[in-house]
Amino acid sequence: MHSDQGSQFTSAEFVQHCRKRGISQSMSRAGCPYDNAPIERYYNTLKTELIYQYRFETAAELDYVVSEFAYDWYNQARPHTYNGYLISFEKRAECTIKQWCYKKR
Structure with missing residues (x-):
């Protein structure tokens, strides 16, 4: 976790x-902003665009759709305005952790 x-x-x-x-x-x-803001935004999107829109009968069903949302749609297909309309996968490929977590002096 x-x-x-x-x-x-x-x-x-x-x-x-x-x-x-x-x-x-x-x-x-x-002080590393990489984790908090993007993750909070992700969970907001997950709840707004998936969780609140449907009723899930079982935990297994919920687990399946959340996995599909995260791995297949959110990271591989959904463009993000914050990323210059790149999908998350493309944006991560062009950046390193150092670029996100450390201030240049």
Whole structure:
């Protein structure tokens, strides 16, 4: 599970909760905007364009459509205005993590 370094994710209780369930934690660097804003935008789009539009009968059905949304449509087919109308896959291919996470001095 990837998160920011908020106290709710770094508390001993939450860390123990994750360990008991076999969940590996990773966290973004302090001050790295790459994780938060794009991920929050992604979840907004996921909910608006998929979750709130349909009723899902089973968890397996929901899992399938979320996977299709993320891997086949959002990353491979949907152009993004923020990316100059490139799809996410194309934008990531032209950038490195350093470009997103570190300020030039």
